[in-house]
Amino acid sequence: MAFVTGVCSKATVVIQSQKRFLNVTDLHLSADGPGASVHRWNVQLGDGSSWLIYLTPTCMSERPILQITGKGTILGPKHFTGIVQVAKNPAGTAGIDVFNKAAGVYPVGATIPGTVSCRTGTYTLAWKKKGIEQRTLLITTKGTATATLADEFTMVEYELPTHIGFDPWSPRLGSVGSEGSAATVSQDAKAAIIKAAKVEFAQDITKLTNLTSKYYGGIAFSVYARAMYAIHNIGGDTTFTASSLAKLEPPFDKYVKNQEPNPLCYDGVWKGLVSSASYGNNDSLIDFGNTYYNDHNFHYGYYVYAAAIIAHFDPSWLSKNGGVNRIWVNNLIRDWSNPSAEDPFFPFSRSFDWFHGHSWARGVLEAPDGKDQESSAEDAFSTYAIKMWGKVIGDASLEARSNLQLAVTARSLQSYFLLASDNDVQPANLSGNRATGILWDRKINHTTYFGDDIAYIQGIHMLPIVPSSAYIRKPSFVREEWDQHFADNKSGSLNSDDFTGHIYVNLAIADKAGAFESHAFMRKQTTDSPYLSRSSLTWDLAYTAALGGSLASNVSVNSTRLWN
Numbered sequence: 001m002a003f004v005t006g007v008c009s010k011a012t013v014v015i016q017s018q019k020r021f022l023n024v025t026d027l028h029l030s031a032d033g034p035g036a037s038v039h040r041w042n043v044q045l046g047d048g049s050s051w052l053i054y055l056t057p058t059c060m061s062e063r064p065i066l067q068i069t070g071k072g073t074i075l076g077p078k079h080f081t082g083i084v085q086v087a088k089n090p091a092g093t094a095g096i097d098v099f100n101k102a103a104g105v106y107p108v109g110a111t112i113p114g115t116v117s118c119r120t121g122t123y124t125l126a127w128k129k130k131g132i133e134q135r136t137l138l139i140t141t142k143g144t145a146t147a148t149l150a151d152e153f154t155m156v157e158y159e160l161p162t163h164i165g166f167d168p169w170s171p172r173l174g175s176v177g178s179e180g181s182a183a184t185v186s187q188d189a190k191a192a193i194i195k196a197a198k199v200e201f202a203q204d205i206t207k208l209t210n211l212t213s214k215y216y217g218g219i220a221f222s223v224y225a226r227a228m229y230a231i232h233n234i235g236g237d238t239t240f241t242a243s244s245l246a247k248l249e250p251p252f253d254k255y256v257k258n259q260e261p262n263p264l265c266y267d268g269v270w271k272g273l274v275s276s277a278s279y280g281n282n283d284s285l286i287d288f289g290n291t292y293y294n295d296h297n298f299h300y301g302y303y304v305y306a307a308a309i310i311a312h313f314d315p316s317w318l319s320k321n322g323g324v325n326r327i328w329v330n331n332l333i334r335d336w337s338n339p340s341a342e343d344p345f346f347p348f349s350r351s352f353d354w355f356h357g358h359s360w361a362r363g364v365l366e367a368p369d370g371k372d373q374e375s376s377a378e379d380a381f382s383t384y385a386i387k388m389w390g391k392v393i394g395d396a397s398l399e400a401r402s403n404l405q406l407a408v409t410a411r412s413l414q415s416y417f418l419l420a421s422d423n424d425v426q427p428a429n430l431s432g433n434r435a436t437g438i439l440w441d442r443k444i445n446h447t448t449y450f451g452d453d454i455a456y457i458q459g460i461h462m463l464p465i466v467p468s469s470a471y472i473r474k475p476s477f478v479r480e481e482w483d484q485h486f487a488d489n490k491s492g493s494l495n496s497d498d499f500t501g502h503i504y505v506n507l508a509i510a511d512k513a514g515a516f517e518s519h520a521f522m523r524k525q526t527t528d529s530p531y532l533s534r535s536s537l538t539w540d541l542a543y544t545a546a547l548g549g550s551l552a553s554n555v556s557v558n559s560t561r562l563w564n
Contacts, residue, residue: 002087002099002102002137002138002139002140002147003054003085003086003087003099003102003103003106003138004085004086004087005083005084005085005106006083006084006085007082007083007084007106008080008081008082008083008084009081010079010080010081011079011080011081012075012076012077012078012079012080013055013064013066013075013076013077013080013084014073014074014075014076015053015066015073015074015076015084015086016072016073016074017045017072018072019045019046019047019049019072020045020046020071020072021043021044021045021046021068021071021072021073021074022044022045022046023043023044023068024041024042024043024053024066024067024068024074025041025042025043025044026041027040027041027042027052027096028040037056037057037060038054038055038056038100038103038104038132039054039055039056039057039063039064040052040053040054040055040096040100040103041053041054041066042089042096043074049088049090050088050089050090050092051086051087051088051089052086052087052089052095052096052099052103053066053074053084053085053086054083054084054085054086054087054099054103054104055076055077055080055082055083055084055085056082056083056085056103056104056131056132057080057081057082058081058082059081059082064076064077064080065077083104083106083131085103085104085106087099098138098147098149099138101135101136101138101149102135102136102137102138102149103135104131104132104135105129105130105131105132105133105135105136105137106129106130106131106137107127107128107129107137107139108128108129108130109127109128110125110126110127110128110355111126111128111341112124112125112126112349112354113126114401114404116160116400116401116403116404118160118162119158119159119160119162120156120157120158120160121156121157121160121400121403121404121407122154122155122156122157123154123155123354123404123408124152124153124154124155125152125153125155125354125355126151126152127139127151127152129151136149136150136151137149137150137151139151139153141153142355142356142357143425155408157404157407157408157411159407160403160404160406160407161387161403161406161407161410161468161471162403163175164384164387164467164468164471165388165391165467166178166229166233166309166312166388166467167181167233167234167467167546168234168467168542168543168546168547169467169468169470169471170470170475170508170509170547170548171470171471171475172475172511172512172547172548173546173547173548175467176546176547176551177233177234177542177546178233178234179233179236183546183551183552184234184551184552185234185542185545185546185550185551185552186545186550186551186552186553187552188550189519189541189542189545189549189550190234190235190236190237192523192541192545193230193231193234193235193538193541193542193545194231194235194237196227196527196536196537196538196541197227197228197230197231197235197237197240197538198240199526199527200224200227200527200536200537200538201224201227201228201240201243201244201247205220205224205247205248205251206247206250206251206254208220209221209224209251209252210251210254210260210261211260211261212261212262212277212287213262213287214262214264214275214287214290214299214300215287215288215290215295215298215299215302216534217255217260218299218300218301218302218303218306219302219464219534220534221248221251221252221302221303221306222302222303222305222306222464223534223535223536223539224244224247224248224306224536225248225305225306225308225309225310226309226466226536226538226539227244227536227538227539228240228241228244228245228248228309228313229309229312229539230536230538230539230541230542230543231244231538232244232313234542234545234546235538235542241313245310245313245314248306248310249310249314249317252303252306252307252310253325255303255328256324256325256328262275262276262277262287263276264276265279266345270293270347270364271345271346271347272293272296272335272336272346272347272350273300273331273332273335274290274291274292274293275287275290275291276291277290277291278290278291278292279291284365287299289363289365292363292364292365293350293363293364294361294362294363294365295361295363296335296336296350296351296363297336297337297351297352297359297361297378297379297382298361298375298378298379298382300332300333300335300336300382301378301381301382301383301385301386302385303329303332304329304332304333304382304385304386304389305381305384305385305388305389305466307325307329307389308385308388308389308391308392311325311389311392311393312388312392315392318393326393329389333386333389333398334346335350336350336351336352336382337349337350337351337352337382337383337386337405338350339398339401351379351382352383352405352409354408356412356416357408357409357411357412357415357416358373358376358379358409358412358413358416358417359373359379359382359409360372360373361373361374361375361379367440369440369441369442369443370440370441370442371440371441372438372439372440372441373417373438373439374437374438374448374449374460375460375461375463376413376417376418376461376472377460377461377462377463377464377469377472377473378463378464379409379413380406380409380410380413380468380469380472381464381466381468383402383405383406383409384402384406384466384467384468386398386402387399387402387403387406387468390402406468406471406472409472410471410472413472414472414474414477416436416439417435417436417439417461418434418435418461418472418473418474418477419431419432419433419434419435419436420434420474420476420477420480421480426444430444430446433446433457434458434477434480434481434484434485435457435458435461435481436461437457448460453493453496453499454485454491454493455486455491455493455494455496455498455499455500455503456496456498456499458481458485458486458503459496459498459499459502459503460499462499462502462503462505462506463499463502463534463535464502464535465502465505465506465508465509465540465543469506469509470509470547473506473509475509475510475511476510478506478507478509478510478514479510479511479514482503482506482507482510482514486503486507497530497531497533498533498534499533500531501522501525501529501531501532501533501535501540502535504517504518504521504522504531504544505518505522505535505540505543505544506518508543508544508547508548508549509547511548512548515544515547515548515549516548516549518544518547518549519541519544519545519549519550520549522537522540522541522544522549523541525537525540
């Protein structure tokens with residue numbers, strides 16, 4: 001907002017700056033409001049900047065006095081009850097006129113109503129305010145913007161991802177894979193998909209998902225869910241679906257019954273579902289800080305996606321045991337993406353920030369640079385997971401909200417995290433990195449929390465690669481990033497076991513040549529390849545084939561196609 005606002009009750013007003021104050025000029029009354037007058041001053045600082053100070057007492061009183069008592073201190077009235085506001089004014093007299101119109105009122109919250117119609121979504125940031133409420137707020141959008149006198153902003157998104165489902169999707173081809181879709185993969189690709197799936201589902205899924213980490217447990221479930229979908233819908237072999245469900249549902253049921261290691265607890269202070277891993281040991285960073293609300297959208301999104309796949313193939317699973325599976329998944333969603341401000345058990349939109357247009361990963365642990373986010377891809381994936389869950393359970397409102405949120409996320413990530421060569425939002429010396437790395441409230445650092453390898457930094461903004469990835473990551477951007485950092489392994493980063501597979505799968509988004517190269521790489525891998533850490537070869541083969549790496553011979557690619 002335009003002002004830094006403080007609300008005082010019988011307090012002494014003290015304003016300080018690291019820059020010395022040169023003078024304070026009385027500008028007299030700004031205007032009268034009901035039961036209040038707004039007093040104003042212009043302040044010159046030693047760095048040449050001009051600032052405005054406004055005092056709005058709750059009750060009528062004598063005019064307050066401000067005086068410089070030290071080089072960096074201004075002392076105001078004692079026992080003051082009312083509003084203190086400070087604003088930097090770079091526009092001289094014209095700026096004073098603008099600030100005067102909004103002084104004495106301040107925001108205290110917002111509501112976010114929205115509507116969706118077909119592929120168009122609209123949402124409004126409607127601010128609640130206090131002070132002289134007859135006045136209009138002086139507000140700006142995120143980033144550099146012209147200040148606006150308004151109490152609300154309405155935004156419209158025209159390209160909601162309504163047609164993206166479980167099948168691999170790209171702007172060039174639309175959805176590919178399932179019978180009846182725009183295209184299918186080649187018989188050769190289908191054979192490779194089926195072969196990989198048989199090996200993956202021969203593994204001990206119960207053991208591989210029964211983990212102390214909510215994050216890695218969720219990833220494991222999503223890996224097998226993607227593999228199951230790939231063999232059934234893209235590989236075209238439906239004979240393994242029942243046995244695959246039989247191997248996936250029981251270990252998932254263990255989580256629903258809260259019988260996994262470090263089971264979930266309901267926290268009545270911050271109102272959410274947290275891992276019990278940090279209870280009793282004073283270690284706030286176990287499982288990436290889940291107990292302290294770090295990364296909840298990243299962690300729980302994987303379970304929601306896996307549940308959506310299970311329910312897609314086994315709708316009866318939703319009503320088993322009194323519908324507890326549906327309730328459990330809905331409660332996970334309520335924890336991090338609750339649409340209701342009236343819910344007494346969970347807050348509204350814990351993770352996603354509708355003003356910034358993306359989520360914050362940090363929970364309640366304080367940090368000097370504010371909240372941050374490292375994995376933009378898992379941010380988007382968590383919303384895609386909710387979208388697909390809404391679809392399979394028949395909740396049209398949940399699906400529509402998620403489509404709108406995905407569109408907002410795509411716009412935000414393409415502005416602040418995924419930095420194409422034409423990006424004019426982030427500083428040029430940062431946008432050349434192609435991805436931010438970690439973005440905080442007030443800084444960017446091209447790194448990760450777990451290392452400085454370029455594969456880590458770029459790769460954490462890719463995984464997991466799912467149908468919505470090509471909606472978030474524009475093909476032209478993917479090509480730029482690949483050519484700059486990874487083509488011909490120029491940086492040596494494709495020797496990184498953890499991220500090499502993800503980076504190659506991501507390349508399929510770029511164009512036909514990228515899809516060919518990506519699929520060819522996957523065809524050389526085995527299910528235990530070190531390059532496929534926390535990924536499914538079955539899905540990776542299906543995805544890269546479907547995006548153009550190995551399509552059926554009767555497919556015609558339209559390079560300008562945006563939607564199916």
